[in-house]
Amino acid sequence: MFSKKKFIQLVVIVFLLINIAALIAAGRGGGKIQGFGAFGLDLFGPVEHVLSKITGSVEKIWMNYFSLVRLSSENNELLEEIKQFHSKETLYKEVVLENERLRRLLKFSKKIKPEYIAAEVVGRDSVKWFNTIIINRGKDSGVDLNCPVIVPEGVVGQVIKVSRNYSKVLLITDRMSGVDCLVQVSRGRGVVSGTGSEICIFKYILRKFDIQVGDNVVTSGMDGIFPKGLRVGEVTRVSKKDSGIFQDVDVKPFVDFEKLEEVLIILNLPDERKDG
């Protein structure tokens, strides 16, 4: 019925269609093929770890040389900052104690203290279309899918793939990332989405909220992933169009993703996440 050439062409087309269908299905499932992909992460993670350590060491030597040059002026600036922080800390302690007293008074549920685990960044995404990092903690350390990843400066992202000893973290700057957030002062709520660059966009924020450049953006705890009150970034641009119910807001994350070396993973579920 078919010539040999036609048959081969048909087989190739069928295979291509199967391949496309499989990728579409995997994409719709969030690409979370755990077993197969996780094994690869465990297999190549150590190699990536060693090689990135070598690159990191060379980079560190280079950077240390430059940092020596401006060490003295930076030291003076930091001493000034410490003085300011001391006075702020006293104020902060007072507020925390007051908050605890009020919560007890109003019989609010007790907050679960987040349980953290530290991890080292061992690799970055090999593809420029995605912003992810690989960290050296996995299932064996208690890490699970969707665990929030943070640093003292603010939110880093969430775990999207876990193997026994390694995990892949989707950064908040990735185009596919979305974090439910609040503007700290005006309490306007929206979703901070990545753009693939160092600036994120604050979507779905109603124009009735008065948002100023320099306002801090924190997590709202409503997405069921990130606990409430984690620092995300600072508003860098606000624009209100003539029509429409939302305003355009740009947010610059507090975290410098280029310099990420160690991160903290939140393992247990705080009450906001459970409620969410």
Add this chain to the structure above:
Amino acid sequence: MADILFNFFFLSILILVQSFFLNALGFYDILLVWIFYYYMVSEDKVRVFLLCIFAGYLKDSLSGGVFGVYLSSYLWFFLIIRVSSFYLNLNNHIFITLFGIAGVVINGFFLFVSNYEYFLGSVFFEEIFSLYLRELIYCFFSFLILFYLFNRVRELILMVKADIQSKLAKLSRI
């Protein structure tokens, strides 16, 4: 065995170079150059096929995208080179560049297919398209250069290997 180990480390280094330096410039996937180059110099094409599977698996494991995108891209890229090699003489500057562009197109196609819902409705569609165009332009101007660079690296490695072997042979005679 030596060949497998070499490919494992060389591919890992290429991925690292891509992750830390080339991605920031918006460069295309340089593993495509290595696959094409390896096809051209390798006598045993089954090895190239296995290299494609290995490289795809490695890349998919370390990327944030859908698992299988790079595995598919590299295998279809290999298939196209293989079929074309029956009809064309690939050792030609124009064809080398054209196959590079074909590789980038295949890569982009599978990447798009795996995330089509996201890409189509995305506010970044224009930005993604311009990034993709930049990849093609980079490929047009640099695929051939990288091809010859890899050739030089391989020649150097072979030279060092021959040197070591001759020294070992001398030592064993003593």
